[in-house]
Amino acid sequence: MKFFIDTANLDQIKEAQDLGVLDGVTTNPSLMAKEGITGAENILKHYVDICEAVSGDVSAEVISVDFEGMVKEGEQLAALHPQIVVKIPMIKDGIKALKYFSDRNIKTNCTLIFSAGQALLAAKAGATYVSPFIGRLDDVSTDGLALISEIREIYDNYAFETEILAASIRHTMHIIDCAKIGADVMTGPLNAMMGLLNHPLTDIGLKKFLEDYKKGN
DSSP states (O other): OEEEEEOOOHHHHHHHHHHTOOOEEEOOHHHHHHTTOOSHHHHHHHHHHHHHHOSSEEEEEOOOOSHHHHHHHHHHHHTTOTTEEEEEESSHHHHHHHHHHHHTTOOEEEEEEOSHHHHHHHHHTTOSEEEEBHHHHHHTTOOHHHHHHHHHHHHHHHTOOOEEEEBSOOSHHHHHHHHHHTOSEEEEOHHHHHHTTOOHHHHHHHHHHHHHHHHTO
């Protein structure tokens, strides 16, 4: 399973990169604004800064909701850096844009996936990644993990190469559950990744080892 971090915060991105397990980054205009990054030029520059901080794919989202606008923005984003993946919304013109970029070997991430049917369409159009938002489904009393399972079954049935990128990860158990049911990628906050490190028995064991070492020296 690949680990992506979902943020525009360079310090958090670098911390995850230094940990040695980071495979990529997902971000969007909302996350950019959260870091105080506004204005088209600043946003584009920040995408490049993120690419230079990591070695994997970096999803950069279009703002347009019409085909021509998505193509124009997507081509501009893709030209920024070889690691850029163009993030496209799951709408009718978005499917057209996915096909356009796929035919030109430009990587894409179809975002705001909430059903297996949407994931099927995105794969048919050649999306590199699909992003089912499991946390947001959980928020409305729908089983987000069940959606991952459905998409996994469909993609395996037809050998689609599109990767399932579990998005809207809220906590550490989301990561574990997604890994168990076969998500190719998870994208989430740094604290969810770091939570995988923690177990009280590890802390107790380490404390005991250190105490025993000190007694013998």
